[in-house]
Amino acid sequence: MEEVTKARPAAVELTDLDTLEAESIHIIREVVAEFENPVMLFSGGKDSVLMLHLARKAFAPAPVPFPIMHVDTGHNFPEVIEFRDRVVSEHGLRLEVASVQERIDSGRIKVGHELESRNRHQTVALLEGIQEGGYDAVFGGGRRDEEKARAKERVFSFRDKFGQWDPKNQRPELWNLYNGRHRKGEHIRVFPISDWTELDVWRYLAQEQVDLPPIYFAHEREVVEVEGLLMAVNEFFPLPEGRSPERRMVRYRTVGDATATGAVASQATDYGLVIEETAATRITERGATRGDDRFSEAAMEDRKKEGYF
Amino acid sequence: MRSELLRIATAGSVDDGKSTLIGRLLHDTKSIFEDQLESIEITSQKRGAEQADLALLTDGLRAEREQGITIDVAHRYFATPKRKFVIADTPGHIQYTRNMVTGASTANLALLLVDARKGVLEQTRRHALLSSLLRVPHLVLCVNKMDLVDYDEAIYDEIREEFKSFAAKLEITDLGFVPISALEGDNVVNRSLNMPWFDGQPLLGHLEDVHIASDRNLVDNRFPVQYVIRPQTEEHRDYRGFAGSVVGGIFKQGDEVMVLPSRRTSKIAQIDTPDGAVAQAFPPMAVTMLLEDELDVSRGDMICRPTNQPSANRRFEGMICWFDETTTLRTDAPYQLKHTSRWVAAEVEDLRYKLDVDTLHRDLDAETLAVNDIGRVAIHTTSPLFFDEYRLNRNTGSFILVDPATDLTVAAGMIIGAGGEAGTGTHSIVAENITFHPSKLSREERWGTLDTGGATIWMTGLSGSGKSTIATAVEHSLVSSGRFAYMLDGDNLRHGLNADLGFSEEDRAENVRRVGEVARILAEAGTVSIVSLVSPYAAERDKVRAAHEEAGIPFFEVFVDTPLEECERRDPKGLYAKARAGEITNLTGVGAPYEAPASPQLVTDPDLETAVRQVLGLLG
Numbered sequence: 029m030e031e032v033t034k035a036r037p038a039a040v041e042l043t044d045l046d047t048l049e050a051e052s053i054h055i056i057r058e059v060v061a062e063f064e065n066p067v068m069l070f071s072g073g074k075d076s077v078l079m080l081h082l083a084r085k086a087f088a089p090a091p092v093p094f095p096i097m098h099v100d101t102g103h104n105f106p107e108v109i110e111f112r113d114r115v116v117s118e119h120g121l122r123l124e125v126a127s128v129q130e131r132i133d134s135g136r137i138k139v140g141h142e143l144e145s146r147n148r149h150q151t152v153a154l155l156e157g158i159q160e161g162g163y164d165a166v167f168g169g170g171r172r173d174e175e176k177a178r179a180k181e182r183v184f185s186f187r188d189k190f191g192q193w194d195p196k197n198q199r200p201e202l203w204n205l206y207n208g209r210h211r212k213g214e215h216i217r218v219f220p221i222s223d224w225t226e227l228d229v230w231r232y233l234a235q236e237q238v239d240l241p242p243i244y245f246a247h248e249r250e251v252v253e254v255e256g257l258l259m260a261v262n263e264f265f266p267l268p269e270g271r272s273p274e275r276r277m278v279r280y281r282t283v284g285d286a287t288a289t290g291a292v293a294s295q296a297t298d299y300g301l302v303i304e305e306t307a308a309t310r311i312t313e314r315g316a317t318r319g320d321d322r323f324s325e326a327a328m329e330d331r332k333k334e335g336y337f
Numbered sequence: 338m339r340s341e342l343l344r345i346a347t348a349g350s351v352d353d354g355k356s357t358l359i360g361r362l363l364h365d366t367k368s369i370f371e372d373q374l375e376s377i378e379i380t381s382q383k384r385g386a387e388q389a390d391l392a393l394l395t396d397g398l399r400a401e402r403e404q405g406i407t408i409d410v411a412h413r414y415f416a417t418p419k420r421k422f423v424i425a426d427t428p429g430h431i432q433y434t435r436n437m438v439t440g441a442s443t444a445n446l447a448l449l450l451v452d453a454r455k456g457v458l459e460q461t462r463r464h465a466l467l468s469s470l471l472r473v474p475h476l477v478l479c480v481n482k483m484d485l486v487d488y489d490e491a492i493y494d495e496i497r498e499e500f501k502s503f504a505a506k507l508e509i510t511d512l513g514f515v516p517i518s519a520l521e522g523d524n525v526v527n528r529s530l531n532m533p534w535f536d537g538q539p540l541l542g543h544l545e546d547v548h549i550a551s552d553r554n555l556v557d558n559r560f561p562v563q564y565v566i567r568p569q570t571e572e573h574r575d576y577r578g579f580a581g582s583v584v585g586g587i588f589k590q591g592d593e594v595m596v597l598p599s600r601r602t603s604k605i606a607q608i609d610t611p612d613g614a615v616a617q618a619f620p621p622m623a624v625t626m627l628l629e630d631e632l633d634v635s636r637g638d639m640i641c642r643p644t645n646q647p648s649a650n651r652r653f654e655g656m657i658c659w660f661d662e663t664t665t666l667r668t669d670a671p672y673q674l675k676h677t678s679r680w681v682a683a684e685v686e687d688l689r690y691k692l693d694v695d696t697l698h699r700d701l702d703a704e705t706l707a708v709n710d711i712g713r714v715a716i717h718t719t720s721p722l723f724f725d726e727y728r729l730n731r732n733t734g735s736f737i738l739v740d741p742a743t744d745l746t747v748a749a750g751m752i753i754g755a756g757g758e759a760g761t762g763t764h765s766i767v768a769e770n771i772t773f774h775p776s777k778l779s780r781e782e783r784w785g786t787l788d789t790g791g792a793t794i795w796m797t798g799l800s801g802s803g804k805s806t807i808a809t810a811v812e813h814s815l816v817s818s819g820r821f822a823y824m825l826d827g828d829n830l831r832h833g834l835n836a837d838l839g840f841s842e843e844d845r846a847e848n849v850r851r852v853g854e855v856a857r858i859l860a861e862a863g864t865v866s867i868v869s870l871v872s873p874y875a876a877e878r879d880k881v882r883a884a885h886e887e888a889g890i891p892f893f894e895v896f897v898d899t900p901l902e903e904c905e906r907r908d909p910k911g912l913y914a915k916a917r918a919g920e921i922t923n924l925t926g927v928g929a930p931y932e933a934p935a936s937p938q939l940v941t942d943p944d945l946e947t948a949v950r951q952v953l954g955l956l957g
Contacts, residue, residue, distance in 0.1 A: 039617075040550070040555065040587060040617075040619045041340065041341065041550050042341075042621065042622065043340055043341070044340070044341055044342040044416075044420070044421040046622075047341075047342045047621060048342065049611075049623075050582065050621050050622055050623040051621065051623075053582075053611070053623040054563070054582045054621075054623050057563045057564045057580055057581075057623070058563060058678075060564060061563055061564040061636050061678070084611075085611030085612075086580070086611070086623070087566060087580075088609075088611055089566075089568050089570075089572070089573045089576060090566050090567065090568035090569075090570070090573070090576075091568070091570070172412045172414070173412075173413075173414045176411075179411045179412050179413065180409045180410070180411055195409070196409075198409065199745060199746045200435055200436075200438075200439045200660050200746050200749065201439060201746075202438065202439055202442040202443075202735070202737060202746075202749045203442045203443060203731060203732060203735045204443075204582070204732070205675050205676075205735065205736065205737045205749075207675065207737060207739055207744070207745075207746045209673070209739060209744040210744060211744070222412070223412070223414070223423055225414045225416070225421075227416070228421070311371055311372050
């Protein structure tokens with residue numbers, strides 16, 4: 029149909045990134061208005077950094093009205109922990125740590141050996157952390173473009189009192205009318221950046237000049253290539269027998285358990301270069317960097333059902 | 338830099354190639370990653386398929402892959418240098434109407450697929466109806482698998498015409514068609530060399546260019562308060578900001594505003610965004626408003642203009658889609674209703690009818706609604722809602738119903754208008770606080786201040802002639818361009834104002850008189866009244882004209898001159914069929930006369946777009 033309406037000035041249109049920002053802020057405010065005790069998961073990874081940045085914007089000039097929780101595997105990149113602590117003190121946040129290591133030490137979590145990936149074990153620490161804190165809403169930085177089970181996730185995602193997800197019985201979600209109703213012991217996982225893609229995240233963080241842990245940008249590191257992943261050689265990843273490390277320019281696309289997170293070869297030392305690389309990459313971030321998501325076609329779905337984020 | 342975000346809802350029947358089309362869009366815009374492709378190739382091979390099955394990309398859950406079906410709405414993302422696209426891919430099975438409704442609720446554009454070999458199916462009509470019901474502003478019908486019909490233009494034309502005549506019965510404002518082969522890539526991203534006869538854009542070009550900025554309501558200022566920000570810090574001790582998302586109109590610093598339900602007024606002192614104060618805020622911005630006066634404002638309140646308020650009512654009529662598999666609609670049980678940022682207790686007072694989405698038949702005897710059913714209901718809430726009709730604002734016109742026993746979202750609804758039968762005491766807070774007195778405003782002052790001017794466009798013609806379709810499009814166009822306009826539809830008014838009238842000669846005359854009065858009053862207030870009414874008698878129409886002339890208000894008689902045979906062929910309400918079957922009498926053109934206007938200001942062109950332009954042309 030031919031346009032008969034008069035054109036509006038460009039001033040009343042938002043860019044795609046500003047639209048995403050507005051939608052995410054709406055979700056975050058909705059949670060704080062409707063829930064008694066929300067908490068935001070924060071790993072120091074770029075998605076959680078984005079989420080926290082949006083939360084700060086949502087309530088400015090007031091401080092963020094909820095604590096953040098780090099589910100700590102004990103297998104950390106030191107740069108990320110340093111970053112986490114700096115962010116917490118800069119913005120006056122309250123940090124809760126749900127420690128996998130403590131639960132291993134106390135016998136709550138049994139591990140095969142010290143250096144196996146603890147991604148799976150995070151579920152126990154996370155669910156206990158939620159229960160102990162009495163949280164009724166838990167913000168997570170999951171994005172639907174990350175993985176096919178996540179593509180089916182709601183923004184407000186109901187969890188029963190065992191923290192489990194029932195993908196076949198999700199609440200319909202229409203317009204921006206979110207249904208967060210729940211009983212005592214149940215909680216809602218909230219994914220305010222569901223509709224952001226990896227490239228959106230990078231473009232926005234660059235636009236906003238948000239600080240990230242330095243390992244997200246290209247740097248020189250001792251790595252060894254294992255099953256297609258570039259693994260940093262350190263206390264969590266000893267050099268496999270008969271292999272020698274090489275110094276390469278690498279960066280991380282995701283930050284997870286240090287025993288299972290690989291780096292990618294990269295020369296991208298700043299935001300502009302990372303965006304160029306991200307726009308051109310032909311491999312998903314999880315496929316490129318996460319050993320644990322490669323186990324089976326339904327690895328993520330299974331972990332999510334058990335309560336993983 | 339990309340400028341906009343476009344949300345697409347896709348729908349189609351089983352095997353019409355929807356997943357292949359999405360796969361093609363993702364693939365050809367380089368949005369599929371190699372490891373994803375590799376993974377689906379391995380799975381395809383395991384199942385003995387020769388080609389990688391692109392449908393596997395969207396089937397995210399184990400049960401979906403195992404059963405080879407799509408259960409749930411899947412979201413897919415791709416981008417071109419012009420736009421970012423979010424696809425809500427909804428399964429086509431009949432039982433998943435609710436998923437289609439979910440996907441369509443936020444979509445700017447609905448993408449429907451038909452198989453060129455099969456043509457328009459029941460499912461196609463169902464999906465078009467749902468898109469129309471959910472007011473998805475743009476609809477594109479892709480005629481797929483053109484490669485299997487030798488790229489035959491005649492087949493495409495036939496499907497296009499068939500769909501057009503069905504769509505004419507719905508309220509679809511923008512309809513596009515593209516002949517494609519998703520498998521071969523014809524007209525998806527690149528123009529097809531196999532269909533030189535097609536002079537339109539390939540699908541992706543259409544998706545990149547379709548104009549969506551005017552789909553928002555930038556006229557009626559609406560700001561539901563979501564959360565009150567009170568920092569209580571040293572630095573911001575007196576800060577009291579009302580946070581929320583603008584869902585209608587353009588708010589400017591200094592604007593006079595009214596807060597509902599208190600009806601207190603103030604001025605906007607400042608509009609804060611996370612990046613500092615701004616001069617104006619518009620949908621979908623998330624902002625924080627500071628008012629000049631200290632008013633008691635909390636979550637669930639609505640900020641609007643004193644001169645342009647939403648309806649405030651405890652009763653309204655709406656269409657709902659039932660979602661819950663284990664329960665059916667009850668008229669004797671309480672529900673929780675969420676509307677903008679308010680939760681209220683609600684009861685469904687009456688099921689007016691159940692809509693058969695395939696035949697558009699209204700079943701007045703239906704007793705309940707079950708999963709995937711759609712029907713019209715009357716709802717009563719414990720406290721007033723501040724709403725607009727859904728067709729004017731998707732945010733202030735929508736709601737969900739939640740069953741307090743299970744906390745599940747059992748239905749989603751779209752508001753048609755305020756309700757309240759005689760005697761039930763429509764309890765409007767406006768009524769409580771208003772006393773009537775003569776206006777102190779002259780028309781010049783009124784129209785000048787509102788920067789508008791009233792008029793009445795009176796569309797007369799047979800039932801099924803297309804009056805309402807033109808009226809709807811004219812109304813939409815006027816409102817989008819910032820003018821006050823309101824459609825007065827004969828059928829709609831017979832639900833309320835004229836519910837006591839039948840179809841006798843006297844009743845028809847009274848019907849015309851009342852609608853004429855309402856139109857004149859609205860026009861006096863500065864609105865363009867667009868009347869869509871059969872109004873068969875010349876004498877009654879002339880009386881309305883005379884009343885307008887006396888009041889000095891422009892009156893345009895528009896004759897929608899569709900021949901009886903064509904109206905009867907369309908028969909959108911099934912009236913002609915009933916009249917011919919003897920079930921109803923007095924149908925204009927069949928059992929009752931129609932007096933065509935002798936000298937109307939306009940006789941509309943049969944083509945909808947032209948007709949709309951002609952009507953708009955009257956207003957200058």
